Amino acid sequence: MKVLMFGWEFPPHISGGLGTACYGLVKGLTHHKQDIIFVVPKLWGDEEPMADFVNASDISIDYREKKFKSIWKNLTYLEVSSFLVPYLGPDEYKKFTDYAIHDRTDVDESIFTTKYEFSGKYGKNLMEEVSRYALTGAQIARDRSDFEIIHAHDWLSFPAGIAAKEISGKPLVAHVHATEFDRSGETVNQVVYDIERAGMHAADHVIAVSQLTKNTIVRKYGIPASKVTVVHNAVLDASIIKSTFQKKVPEKIVTFLGRITFQKGPEYFVEAAKKVIDRDPNVRFVMAGSGDLLNRMIDRVAELRIATKFNFTGFLKGKDVDHMYAISDVYVMPSVSEPFGISPLEAVRHNTPVIISKQSGVAEVLTNAIKIDFWDIDAMADAIFALLHYNGISRMFKELGSEELKKLKWEHVAAKLVSVYEKTISAKS
């Protein structure tokens, strides 16, 4: 089967989890001998040649195509002052919108040139790029008529998917990796929500990365449950990582690793830390990462007077991330809202027992982990204490967790996808 796939980023040039997931999916699909045309706003040239990559920046648009006009009409709502960067925290977001309100009021005219150089990032021209990406999607769908189905990842590429469907008449699968409710809580950005909703409604079938996400899609976006299939993410490599990196501190280490933002629930980790430290002097908490709530967390740690037992590392990259997992005795992911959440699986690969919130998609696939409500700091503290002191559980988690991991393969994910494709195509014809 030939699939026209729209993404936003692809390894090695990624800034979020979306690129990694797309990589895994494409890899799994090629395992099942599927042909993929993978479109990204910007290609860097060093991507692994596993698909027929199309660089949207190279596509020239032929404005004589009549259908483009109607596509553009549907996109005009994006044109108006869409100063919007969805991957910023509330504080940064405000700074940015202040800037945008004063410095630009509408989309640059370059959007109507025949070629357009995408940045492919989550920058200040994001909305402009999303709309332009849609036009490119339409052009590609007209030029390449050999595909049977369209597959678009997250709202950034939904307009492109919709446009490609309108031009080609081929069925569209919308893949939801995260919704606006995960990113912004209850104060959603209306423009993003509208695009997400339009994408899911225009799609012939919707894929959610977890049951949790499916529930959101059904409840908040009004999509019938029968139109949504849950396809969990997987791991690229399930092998256990034997690190030679040794920890230098005598205490046991409990780690939070991720963006320090509302979505990740860092404050619950701090509160639980206080409870554990009060009972057990032989423990050290580490918050690794950065984000708009970092300073507030530092303040709180100082206020609780636990700063000699609670360290901050700042943003970690490369080897340091592996080292951090390797020296952790417990890994905690207290996310308030996490569509999937791949990092606990990384922890498992390092033989580190994990505590995850029930509000994360990964909780649906990982059985050998302690699951708590993100707000239940007493349960979190209990779980941390138990994993630190009762070797039976942590040993069991280590053994069974790594077994479980081996079942989470992208090939399995891809097999599920192929059956979704087949059903969708047959339903359409």
Next chain:
Amino acid sequence: MRTICFYFQVHQPFRLKPYRFFDIGEDHHYWDDFSNRSIMRKVAQKCYLPMNALLLQLIHKYNGAFKVTFSISGTFMDQMEAYAPDVLESFQKLVATGHVELLNETYSHSLASLKSKDEFKDLVYKHQSKIKELFNGYTPKVFRNTELIYSDQIGAMVAELGYDAMLTEGAKHILGWKSPNYVYVNSMEPKLKILLKNFQLSDDIAFRFGNKAWDDYPLTTDKFINWINAIPQEEETLNLFMDYETFGEHQWAETGIFEFMGHLPEAVLSRTNFTFSTPSEVASKIPPVGKIHVPIPISWADEERDLTAWLGNDLQDEAFDRLYELEKLVNTIDDEEIKRDWRYLQTSDHFYYMCTKFFSDGDIHSYFSPYDSPYDAFINYMNVLSDFMIRLKEKTNSQKEETSIQS
């Protein structure tokens, strides 16, 4: 007798290097040798060497009628020995003239006076012996506490150590209608004289000298002489206290600060009825007018003249309390490196970097801070302190083992 007392604070902290979480338990060297050395060398060229040369010349020229006073922190003396023997030599020459007085302070420019009497005394003795060692047996008679921090209690503690006098800020909120231009005594131990900084005239030189937006810019010697002459005749002492780095570093040479100081002695001696004295001379010659009451500690910093530059927010209080909790343990350990790190970690600058008073005095703070934010300063300091605590524990355990083997 009317007299001007110039006192200059000479201090550099041992700044911490960027110390990461992964360093805890492994890397026990905390100090940013490169930046400490390069800052010392830079300020030596801009300030210490040229200003010491100028002062030496003035002292010779007026044959002792012009004199100045320094308080040189122990961390500064350590850095001179390590990075700037030329600066040390120039200070030694100044002291050898007999017209330069040295003050005692806490060795590591510490805030111990607010927390621990024992530690405070230790640091004072340590500073005393370091001065003796470097300055040919010199023994200071007058005390100045870190950042001119003073309260009735601290004054009493200093009196107990045998000092004649102590310096502090002439803070408006403690003086009220009173003038700083008199000698006062401590309210608990009246034998301890208190000399107060005239912050108006001191800060005209230290902070405002090169400020072009200031109404009185440029500050000429003539103008300054007129202000001195405007002081009521019955007010006998004018205390001009400031950071030594004012000359050439905070106020660059281009502002004319060196020329100003070069001409000042001549103008004062010929056109006013003021002489120059050192704090011990002021304390012994000018009779005190009364007690000064300072129940809550004051300092010379910021608009508030209180402790909030170093203590008071959660970051500062947490770091400060955790540090001093270790005092007992440190005292049981016989290890020179532990003792040295313990002292250097007490330096007030570390807590100053954690100050969050961004909107009023924050700009001054950020100028002096090697960190991007108070939060970065806090994280770095706590990482170091975490390692220091681990070392203390290890040393304690190994000492215990040794004693059990011996017995």
